[in-house]
Amino acid sequence: MGKTYVVTSGKGGVGKSTVALNLAYALACDGRKVLLVDMDAGLRSLDLMLGAQNELVFDLSDVLDGTCDADQAIFPLRGRPGLELLPASQNSASLNLRPQDIRAMLGKLKDKYDYIFIDCPAGIERGFRNAVAAAESAILVVTPDNVSIRGAERTYQLLTGEGLNDVMLVINRIGRRPAVSTDECIARLELPVLGFIPDDPMVGRCQARAKSALQEDCPAGDALERLALRLLGRQVRYKIPHDSLIHRFKTHFGKVSHAKAD
């Protein structure tokens, strides 16, 4: 029985699709069977990020309105055995989808996969509720700035309101001088940390070439691989990008607790 994660945030453009795709890729590399579900109707991006955009015939709303079976809409990625994509609809018709239909459809697919990652649209409207409906756990992605953190606080309230209490935090795009420190992000959101990802130009370059960041020897790819290993339950040391020597020393000797998940 597969485990279903929704990858969400409050603010758009913080790296939800990037995190969903690369975690799915990493777990498929580890021999797991993984389904990526693009729930960002109208703006779908995972097909582009995976180079599958010209090969798709059906999408999620075709499955839900009975035009095709799930097997016909799910697209196995050629370059990565074990990784499959259920694309979002490109028109807004799928905004009329209902959470209970999504839950029923993905419930039927759970037996076929070890992991299902649902890529959530930005915002907290209906698309959000549809994306959250079938998930058991959430990965909340933030960037280290006030707007993103405020959006994440609101999203966390909505997740728990939907009964989703297993929520892990990913802090993405950490640069040399983040507007909000990683310690403050964690203190404000008070969530277990799945991991930290540096701001890395290689992420954009990989996306332009329809590759995973894990296919390049780059800091973001390494970080995303560590996140995936933690999802598999492995003990992996936390590595905060651009962390100062003094902070690392304090963290090591327990003066700063950077990860409740530790």
Ligand SMILES: Nc1ncnc2c1ncn2[C@@H]1O[C@H](COP(=O)(O)OP(=O)(O)O)[C@@H](O)[C@H]1O
């Ligand atoms: N760690 C990172 N380093 C550099 N760029 C990143 C990183 N994560 C995401 N990006 C870039 O940020 C943009 C938004 O990412 P995306 O995953 O599409 O966000 P979302 O799905 O939340 O809208 C993309 O151009 C992507 O390449």
Ligand SMILES: [Mg+2]
């Ligand atoms: Mg996205």
